[in-house]
């Protein structure tokens with residue numbers, strides 16, 4: 001489960017592999033996280049005396065605020081959600097209520113726990129899935145179901161034959177020795193992954209879409225009716241024909257679901273969200289009285305609604321009640337118009353750790369393009385490699401891209417590192433289009449190539465507003 005024992009230095013080190021600069025912000029999140037862990041080690045009385053300290057990140061858009069918080073959560077496998085303060089409305093108005101952030105956090109925790117539990121039963125589930133695939137690929141001889149058999153008789157027959165109810169839904173089949181040994185041989189091949197591309201028809205549970213009409217409003221109370229109904233009605237099975245490797249994935253999911261206990265997952269997820277959840281509240285600067293436009297629904301009211309959640313309260317979810325005391329909240333905003341002191345005093349008190357994030361310059365962009373583990377340039381190189389096209393970027397080309405990004409930010413809107421995404425997409429547009437037909441090739445992206453593709457657009461402010 002979440003690795004809370006990492007020291008602040010270890011955390012900062014790991015953050016460094018993904019985020020360039022912003023050292024102060026990295027340090028603050030690492031310390032806040034460690035303090036939460038330290039507080040949990042104390043006796044209850046002491047724990048209550050120490051109020052958890054949340055973080056306020058101040059900085060322009062696209063400089064790494066969300067990225068630091070999200071990455072922090074990944075490093076310690078903690079549940080994480082990002083919400084926008086402006087999307088919430090005061091209690092009593094139509095819109096999302098603030099408690100939905102807690103319910104979203106729990107959903108995220110469920111996914112984390114489920115993934116972990118499923119991986120624990122993976123080999124067992126895979127074997128069961130391969131058995132089902134072998135059965136589908138080497139079917140037995142179907143026997144006609146006896147007519148006029150009443151349900152009681154059917155149950156008794158099943159019982160006598162030691163069948164499970166789900167097996168009983170399928171028509172009975174007769175197995176000859178030949179089918180049996182054929183099935184076993186297929187099963188063994190399946191285990192080795194030999195038949196992965198063969199087509200197979202399997203019965204899968206029909207996916208039920210949620211009914212938004214039914215849930216609207218009830219969601220606010222943590223009630224999901226379609227979920228409740230789907231528990232009551234048996235799942236409908238439908239036939240699907242698809243390659244073995246895809247069918248196996250579906251069946252492994254189904255079989256894993258049968259091997260784990262849902263109630264355990266739910267309670268573990270609640271505990272996980274309570275003890276190590278991280279909630280990132282963006283645009284907090286936009287819910288101050290200063291940023292309000294006249295005639296608008298009070299935005300400050302949203303702060304009043306957020307307050308009890310940040311202070312520690314109980315929120316009901318469909319998996320049970322959750323106490324919010326130990327959740328780490330990271331609020332963020334540019335604070336161009338308003339100041340942190342425009343937040344209601346109680347909320348200011350709950351976000352005592354303030355960090356400012358710096359604007360990014362062209363040198364930062366060079367590093368962002370090539371250094372992080374998931375650097376953009378690395379992503380495109382990997383994507384094109386799947387087409388056997390090997391792309392390299394010269395040092396000068398990367399500097400040129402960084403400079404163009406910086407200039408476009410300066411001359412139009414400053415969207416921080418997000419500008420690199422749009423610029424690279426435009427730069428590599430033709431290459432991405434042609435790559436599939438190139439059949440092996442080596443391409444070097446040079447400064448001249450960048451100039452050729454981007455300079456005209458970058459020089460024209462109106463054009464770059466639309467394209468870059």
Ligand SMILES: Nc1ncnc2c1ncn2[C@@H]1O[C@H](COP(=O)(O)OP(=O)(O)OP(=O)(O)O)[C@@H](O)[C@H]1O
Nearest residue numbers: 018019020060061062063064065066067368417418
């Ligand atoms: N310092 C950085 N190092 C590496 N990548 C960065 C950095 N800053 C931003 N990025 C990249 O830019 C994108 C946007 O950054 P992020 O989501 O963190 O913005 P933000 O500061 O939270 O802005 P907003 O408040 O508008 O959400 C991300 O894809 C991220 O990878």
